[in-house]
Amino acid sequence: MSVSLFIDGAAGTTGLEIRERLAGRTDVSLIELDDSRRKDPAARAEALNDSDFVILCLPDDAAREAVALIANDRTRVIDASTAHRTTDGWTYGFPELEPFQSAAVAEAKRVSNPGCYPTGFLALIRPLVRAGLVPVDWAVSVNAVSGYSGGGKTMIADFEGVNPPPAAHAYALGLAHKHVPEMQKHARLEHPPIFMPSVANTYRGMIVEIGLPLHMFTRRPTLHVCEAVLREAYVDSKVIRIGSGEDTVARIEDDAGTDRLTLRVCGNADTGQARLIATLDNLGKGAAGAAVQNLNIMAGFDPVAGLTL
Ligand SMILES: NC(=O)C1=CN([C@@H]2O[C@H](COP(=O)(O)OP(=O)(O)OC[C@H]3O[C@@H](n4cnc5c(N)ncnc54)[C@H](OP(=O)(O)O)[C@@H]3O)[C@@H](O)[C@H]2O)C=CC1
Numbered sequence: 001m002s003v004s005l006f007i008d009g010a011a012g013t014t015g016l017e018i019r020e021r022l023a024g025r026t027d028v029s030l031i032e033l034d035d036s037r038r039k040d041p042a043a044r045a046e047a048l049n050d051s052d053f054v055i056l057c058l059p060d061d062a063a064r065e066a067v068a069l070i071a072n073d074r075t076r077v078i079d080a081s082t083a084h085r086t087t088d089g090w091t092y093g094f095p096e097l098e099p100f101q102s103a104a105v106a107e108a109k110r111v112s113n114p115g116c117y118p119t120g121f122l123a124l125i126r127p128l129v130r131a132g133l134v135p136v137d138w139a140v141s142v143n144a145v146s147g148y149s150g151g152g153k154t155m156i157a158d159f160e161g162v163n164p165p166p167a168a169h170a171y172a173l174g175l176a177h178k179h180v181p182e183m184q185k186h187a188r189l190e191h192p193p194i195f196m197p198s199v200a201n202t203y204r205g206m207i208v209e210i211g212l213p214l215h216m217f218t219r220r221p222t223l224h225v226c227e228a229v230l231r232e233a234y235v236d237s238k239v240i241r242i243g244s245g246e247d248t249v250a251r252i253e254d255d256a257g258t259d260r261l262t263l264r265v266c267g268n269a270d271t272g273q274a275r276l277i278a279t280l281d282n283l284g285k286g287a288a289g290a291a292v293q294n295l296n297i298m299a300g301f302d303p304v305a306g307l308t309l
C-alpha cells in the first residue's frame with residue numbers, strides 16, 4: 001500500500017528533515033510544489049486536498065490557514081507547529097505518552113506534533129504524575145538547552161551569520177514561553193511549570209532537566225522507584241530508552257542526529273533530590289522524527305520506519 005503526502009513548508013528546516021527520513025520509501029509518494037508555487041495559496045490548497053496525509057512545517061498562522069484550506073473529509077493532518085497542541089478535537093501526537101495514545105494517533109484525522117521541549121519534559125514527568133509519585137499541584141521547574149536549529153531558518157541564519165549571538169543565552173525570561181500551556185495540559189499539572197530555556201551555539205540536540213525534591217512528596221519515592229516507573233512506562237518503545245542514573249555527564253550531543261529520546265534518573269539518594277534528564281534531537285524526536293513516527297502509525301506502517309534509533 002502507498003499513501004500520498006504533501007509537506008507544507010517542505011523547504012524549511014523541519015520539512016527538509018522529514019524529506020530525508022522518507023527518502024527511498026516506496027510506501028509514501030510525495031506531492032511537491034516547485035519553489036515558485038510553494039507559498040501560493042491556490043497551489044497549496046490543491047496539494048492539501050489531493051493528499052491522503054499532510055504534514056505542516058509552517059509558522060503557527062500559516063498552519064492554521066493550511067487547515068482551513070482543507071475542504072474534504074479524507075486528508076489527515078500532522079501539524080508540527082504550536083498552533084493546535086492544546087486545541088480540542090486534535091490528538092496529541094506523542095504515542096508513548098499514555099497507554100492509549102498510540103491507538104488514538106492511529107485513528108486520528110488531526111494530530112498535533114509535540115514541541116521539542118515538551119517532548120523531553122513530558123516523557124520525564126508524565127509517568128511520575130500518573131503513578132501519583134509527583135503531586136499534581138507541585139510547582140514543577142524545568143531547565144533546558146537547545147541547539148539553535150530549534151529556532152528554524154531565522155535563528156540558523158543568526159548563529160551562522162557574521163555577528164552571531166553569544167555562545168549560549170537564556171531566553172523566555174518572562175516565564176511565558178509558548179510551550180508552557182502544552183506542558184501543563186499534557187502533564188496534567190494544576191500549575192504552569194516554570195520553564196527556563198536556553199539556546200547554545202551548536203546546531204542540533206537538546207537537554208531538558210527537572211529537579212524534584214522527592215523527600216518532600218507524600219510517598220517519598222526513591223530514585224530507583226522513579227527509574228522503575230519510567231522503565232515500565234516505555235518498556236515497549238523502540239524510541240525512548242532509559243539511560244544510566246550513574247552517568248556523570250549528559251551531553252547535548254548524546255542523541256543529536258538520531259530520533260531517540262534518552263531519559264536518566266540522576267540525583268542524590270542521600271538527600272532524596274532527583275535530577276531527571278532527557279536528551280534528544282530537537283529536529284529528531286523533537287520534530288521530524290516524531291512527525292514521521294506519527295505518519296507511520298496513522299498509515300498502519302512500521303512505527304519506526306525511516307527513523308534513526
Ligand atoms: N526547528 C525545530 O527544532 C522545531 C520546529 N517546530 C515547528 O515546526 C514548524 C516549522 O519550523 P522550522 O522548520 O524550524 O521553520 P523554518 O523557518 O525553518 O521553515 C518554515 C518554512 O515555512 C515556509 N513558510 C512560511 N510561511 C508560509 C506560507 N504561508 N506558505 C507556505 N510556506 C510558508 C517558510 O518559507 P521560507 O523558506 O520562504 O521562509 C519556510 O520554508 C514551526 O511551527 C516550528 O515551530 C517544531 C519542533 C521543533
Ligand SMILES: CC(=O)N[C@@H](CCC(=O)OP(=O)(O)O)C(=O)O
Nearest residue numbers: 081082115116117146150151199
Ligand atoms: C531554540 C528555540 O528557539 N526553540 C524554539 C522551540 C522549537 C520548537 O519546538 O518549536 P515549536 O514549538 O514551534 O514546535 C523556541 O523556543 O521557540
